[in-house]
Amino acid sequence: MVFPEYRPRRMRQNEAFRSLVRETRLASSQLIYPLFVQPGKGKRDQISSMPGVFRLTVDQLAQEAGECRELGVGGVILFGLPEKKDPMGSGAHNRDGIIQRAIKELKNKSPELLVSTDVCLCEYTDHGHCGVILEGEVDNDTTIEILARTALSHAQAGADMVAPSDMMDGRVAEIRQALDENNFSNIPIMSYAVKYASAFYGPFRDAADCAPQHGDRRGYQMDPANCREALREATLDVDEGADILMVKPALAYLDIISRLRDEFDLPIAAYQVSGEYAMIKAAAEKGWLDEEKVMQESLLSIRRAGADIILTYFAKDMARLLKG
Numbered sequence: 001m002v003f004p005e006y007r008p009r010r011m012r013q014n015e016a017f018r019s020l021v022r023e024t025r026l027a028s029s030q031l032i033y034p035l036f037v038q039p040g041k042g043k044r045d046q047i048s049s050m051p052g053v054f055r056l057t058v059d060q061l062a063q064e065a066g067e068c069r070e071l072g073v074g075g076v077i078l079f080g081l082p083e084k085k086d087p088m089g090s091g092a093h094n095r096d097g098i099i100q101r102a103i104k105e106l107k108n109k110s111p112e113l114l115v116s117t118d119v120c121l122c123e124y125t126d127h128g129h130c131g132v133i134l135e136g137e138v139d140n141d142t143t144i145e146i147l148a149r150t151a152l153s154h155a156q157a158g159a160d161m162v163a164p165s166d167m168m169d170g171r172v173a174e175i176r177q178a179l180d181e182n183n184f185s186n187i188p189i190m191s192y193a194v195k196y197a198s199a200f201y202g203p204f205r206d207a208a209d210c211a212p213q214h215g216d217r218r219g220y221q222m223d224p225a226n227c228r229e230a231l232r233e234a235t236l237d238v239d240e241g242a243d244i245l246m247v248k249p250a251l252a253y254l255d256i257i258s259r260l261r262d263e264f265d266l267p268i269a270a271y272q273v274s275g276e277y278a279m280i281k282a283a284a285e286k287g288w289l290d291e292e293k294v295m296q297e298s299l300l301s302i303r304r305a306g307a308d309i310i311l312t313y314f315a316k317d318m319a320r321l322l323k324g
């Protein structure tokens with residue numbers, strides 16, 4: 001059946017046909033919106049490299065949560081800016097820390113909203129690395145104990161799901177054990193299983209004030225050149241008890257999302273990171289790209305590659321568009 005018998009354009013002739021044969025769709029319930037929480041009261045500071053994204057004080061969260069629920073956004077993920085940083089990142093597991101307070105406020109005001117937390121030390125260490133430094137190196141096994149305490153403190157504050165983003169070895173198992181031993185066996189782990197050492201995190205590091213003071217993250221985050229290693233990382237996290245596997249960043253790693261989709265049966269998440277958002281925003285501001293269309297196309301591509309869940313700063317905008 002070749003031309004002129006078969007004409008692919010038949011199925012593209014109008015929106016009714018296009019919609020009938022469309023293979024991939026976006027749903028608001030599959031989008032997770034990142035929130036940055038800062039100390040203080042009554043503040044809502046726009047992040048300069050991420051137009052439309054704000055650092056919020058705890059009292060500003062209820063309104064944000066209400067908006068997300070109204071739009072049908074799948075949930076939020078929290079990032080904290082602590083009052084004080086120290087070498088051990090101890091602010092991360094403080095019972096009364098910024099994230100722990102934010103969780104309580106959100107679950108209090110919007111109990112049905114799914115609240116996930118980013119579990120990492122980089123926002124809490126004064127040196128900006130994702131773990132504790134011993135003898136000049138980020139020490140894996142000391143760090144995962146602190147990460148487990150951090151995840152537990154989030155669960156105790158009422159978080160629905162924890163998402164470790166540090167890329168230490170063995171942290172999923174350590175967190176799973178800490179949660180299970182403390183009666184939180186029902187709390188899922190969304191693992192940043194495949195996280196690359198990417199330059200696309202630039203704007204986030206401004207937002208969360210967590211750029212490493214010396215060196216970089218290539219000693220623990222993955223080399224952008226590697227794909228087979230991504231499968232090994234994901235296999236380890238599955239074996240350690242991960243419930244959702246995440247790939248990060250998204251757009252430059254669609255092949256990795258697709259490979260994971262083929263090889264694993266767990267839900268796959270992808271993080272459209274700060275730099276991906278900033279690129280689209282900046283080009284749109286200049287009038288070089290149509291923001292709405294590029295937002296839609298980029299998110300759709302991430303879904304088509306195989307992601308079930310997308311973490312994105314566009315979550316509210318996209319949900320608004322879907323609502324019509």
Ligand code: PBG
Nearest residue numbers: 120122165200201204273274275
């Ligand atoms: C680490 C973390 C980072 C991001 C999410 N969690 C930054 C990093 O690894 O440097 C990046 C998110 C983004 O760029 O949007 N806690």
